[in-house]
Amino acid sequence: MKAILLKDFGAISNFVLDEHVPIPVVGDHDVLVEITATAFNPIDYQMRQGKTERKHMHSNILGREFSGVVVKTGKLVKLFKEGDEVFAASGSMGSNGTYAHISVPEDIVAIKPDWLTFEEAAAVPLGYLTAFQVLTRLPIKKDDAIFITGASGSVGLALVKLFLANGHKQLIVTAGNPDSAQQLINAGLAEHQIVSYKQDAVVTKIVSLNDGKLFDHCVDLVGGEMSEVCAQVIVTNGSYADVTALTTAQAREDLFNKGALTINISNYAYSLSGEKKYYGDSLRNIAISLTNLSISVPDIEILGELSVQTVATAHELLEGNKTHGKKLVMLVSTQRTLEGKMNLYELLINIK
Secondary structure, eight states: OOEEEEOSSSSGGGEEEESOOOOOOOOTTEEEEEEEEEEOOHHHHHHHTTOGGGGGOOSSSOOOEEEEEEEEEOTTOOSOOTTOEEEEEOTTSSSSOSSSOEEEEGGGEEEOOTTSOHHHHHTSHHHHHHHHHHHHHSOOOTTOOEEEESTTSHHHHHHHHHHHHTTOOOEEEEESSHHHHHHHHHHTOOGGGEEETTSTTHHHHHHHHTTTOOEEEEEESSOBHHHHHHHHHEEEEEEEEESSSOBOHHHHHHHHHTTOEEEEOOTTHHHHTTOTHHHHHHHHHHHHHHHHTTOOOOOEEEEEESSHHHHHHHHHHHHTTOSTTOEEEEESSOOTTOTTOOOHHHHHHHHO
């Protein structure tokens, strides 16, 4: 099969196309998926750079979420059959990353809602899984005031949509540029609920937007200096959701002094403890929420088909914070039903 490989840590020039990568082995509880589309995430370029995230790598094929079609099932698989259209956040639980095809445990996969395109479905899992965890784990009441940093990213936009759909209206969020702010307005926020984190006296501005009151909860999707901002605007005994593990020493001290409840939001925690059913079950709940609450999926930008150039472009845009609030998507397999084109399943049959 074709795959984009990372031959060494560092620059995007380290990506290469290999057309002869072995097809992943399918375990008894696994499904082999011919990936139709994959979405890019900041962790992709952080892994490529060899940063801390590299310890979550288990393959030199990067990529963490996808949609596609099941083409083979393990002999003990119960939930899926060949031909099922699925989506998943594979993380490090698959045979490899998603710049290729993949074998994954059936427990992490969910059926793709019919009304979602493959490209849209590929952009849902990671952002919504993280947002869903924030929504379900924070002790939030309907009228509580919530502050969100970095709200225009995939997690932030998903969270804003879920909060609004579930009746949480007291939201103030940060954005870095007009395009990001517009994405948040499109998601349902009013202009006065959005503040630029680049402006002077940002803490004073944030509190003023909440009628001069401190916030009951802060969801920090940025870390660093923004974790210190959260610590300043949160009420005594408020709750702080850390989605980055990038809080500063000053922020940790300030949060402790306020008696804040700190909740660590970690998607890979469940995989480390072997609770893989969490991912499939959560995705099914997310699919129900998206359908029943009429929540819009992320705005996407399709960068191209499987190629080194497509991957390089995605990494450059993510590193430069130039996605303009859109989820970047790559088509891994084009129309598998094209007449005369051999799909992966046919290839598997022929090589037996």
